[in-house]
Amino acid sequence: MEAPVARVWEELNRPDDWPAWWRAVKRVEKIAAGGPDGIGAVRRFTWATALPYTITFDMEATRIEPMHILEGRARGELDGIGRWTVTPNGAGTRVRYDWQVELTKLWQRTLAPVLRPAFAWNHNVVMGWGHEGLVQRLRQRP
Template sequence: MSVTAFELVSYWRIAAPLDRVWAEIVDVDAWPSWWRAVRKVERLRDGDIEGIGAVRRITWATALPYTITFDVESTRSEPMYQLEGRATGELNGVGVWTLTSDGDITTVRYDWRVDLGKAWMRAFAPILRPAFAWNHNVLMGWGEADLKTRLGLG
C-alpha cells in the first residue's frame, strides 16, 4: 500500500433503533447541525429517488490545524443497511457506512479507503501518516459522541 493510501475502519455503538441512526447518517445536509467536525455541506447535484448520483461538497475541521474539503458522490444505497460514496478532491477514495442492529442497539461500521489528494499531505505522509490516522479516529469519535447527543443519549 502507498504511504498516501489509508484503509481505516471505525465502529460506533449507538443505543438507539436502526431507523433513527440511519435517518441521521443519510441526511448528510444536516451533519453540520450535529457533527462538530463538519463545517459545511454544499449540495452540488441531486441524485435519483434513492439518492444515487447525489454529490455533496463537505468541509471538515479537523483535530489538527487544517481543514479539508472533498466531494462525495453517493454510489450505492441499501436502505437501513449500507450507504457508499466516492470521494474526490483533497481526498480520493470510497467510504462505506454499514449499519446493523441487535434490538435497540445499532452498530455503525465505517470503512474509509482513501488516498491523500492535497500536495502538502502527500509530501509529508511518510512522517505524518500516524497523525493523519489519529486525526481520522478523533473526527469519527466526535461523530459518535455527537450523534448520541443528537439522539438524546448523551
C-alpha cells in the same frame, strides 16, 4: 448506538444536517440531487480537523441499501470510497465506517510517510466527535 437502526439511519442518511451534530463538519453543499433513490447525489463537504487544517471533497452517493449501507465516492482533497454500514445489535445499532482514501494535497502526500500516525490520530478524533455528536443527537431527537 443505543437507538434502533431506523433512527440511526435517518441521521446518517441526512448529510445536509451533519453540521448540526458533528462538530468537524463545517459545511455541506448540495452539488447534484441524484436520482429518486439518492444514487448520484453529490455533496461538497468541508471538514475541520483536530490538526490545524481543513479538508474539502465532493462525495457522490454510489450505493444505498436502505437501513443498511450508504456508500460514496470521494473526489477532491481526498480520493476514494467511504461506506457506512448499520446493523441491528440487540435493541440498538452497530455502526461501522470504512474509509479507503488517498491524499491528494501535495503537502500531505509528501509528508504522509512521517505524519501517518498523526493523520490516523486526527481521523480517530474526528470520528470520535461524530460518535459523540450522533449519540447526543439520538438522545435529543428520539
